[in-house]
Amino acid sequence: MLxxxxxxxxxxxxxxxTGSGKTTFARRLxxxxxxxxxxxxxxxxGPDWTPRESFxxxxxxFAAEERWVTEWQYTSRGTSEILAPRAELVVWLDYPYRVVRSRLIRRTFGRAVLRTELWNGNRERGLTxxxxxxxxxxxxxxQTRTLRHWSERMPALREQYPHLEVIRFGHPRAADRWLSAVSVL
Known part of the structure; x- marks a missing residue:
């Protein structure tokens, strides 16, 4: 149900x-x-894929700002403690394995072939x-190792941050329909 x-x-x-389309969805929202x-x-x-000290x-x-959307990543590095208290809504893209795997392969291959610059001069490593x-x-x-990350952690995160409303989508079509509906509000 939508x-x-x-x-x-x-x-x-x-x-x-990884591969669920968080960044694309965030841009659209x-x-x-x-x-x-x-x-x-x-x-x-940072350059050469090194973690930035100022991360x-x-x-x-940016979490202190009044209006933003971002991908909920790097939780093991402490982002949840910074972002979750300030956020009001979580959109959880909880798609089937076949969807996220095919998206990740297409994205990685496409970036490698096109030599797309990602962040701070870094480019996709491609087949490597x-x-x-x-x-x-x-x-x-x-992706395989972290596939269940959110389904395992979300119940505890909901308890820890009860103010966060979580909207969970099981398929891209449902997320797209919702995004279309909220785009006209």
Whole structure:
């Protein structure tokens, strides 16, 4: 069942596994609700894929702003404690494995072929990134390892942050219909 259209709120987190389309959804919601979209990967990845020392300071700075939407990532690095108390809504893209796997393969392959610059001069590692023996560099292994992250953590997060409204979508079509509905409010 499709959640009711939601009036715009000022601070939104987009949750989901790698490849679910968090960034694309965040951009679209930012446009619909006139929110600032902060791409959290751009704050985390420095040149040569090194983590930026100012990451948590940068997250704290934008979280203090009044209107934003961002991807809910890097929870093991402390972002939840910064973002969740300020956010009002979580849109959880909880799509089937076949959907997120095919999206991740298409995205990674496309970025590699086009040599798309991502953040701070970094480019997709391409096939190396998809089949690397190191599970921390292998994007497909990462997705598999973190596939259940949100379904395992969301109940505790809901208890810890009871003010957060969570809207969960099980398929991209439902998320797209909801986004279309809230875009006209």
């Amino acid at each position: 959640p009711h259209p939601h009036p715009p709120v000022p601070r939104v987190l987009i949750a989901g596994v 930012a446009s619909a609700w006139d929110l600032r979209h902060v791409e959290i990967d751009a704050l985390f990845h 948590l300071d940068d997250v704290t700075a 990134n998809m089949f690397h023996p190191d599970p921390h560099r292998n994007i497909l292994a990462w």
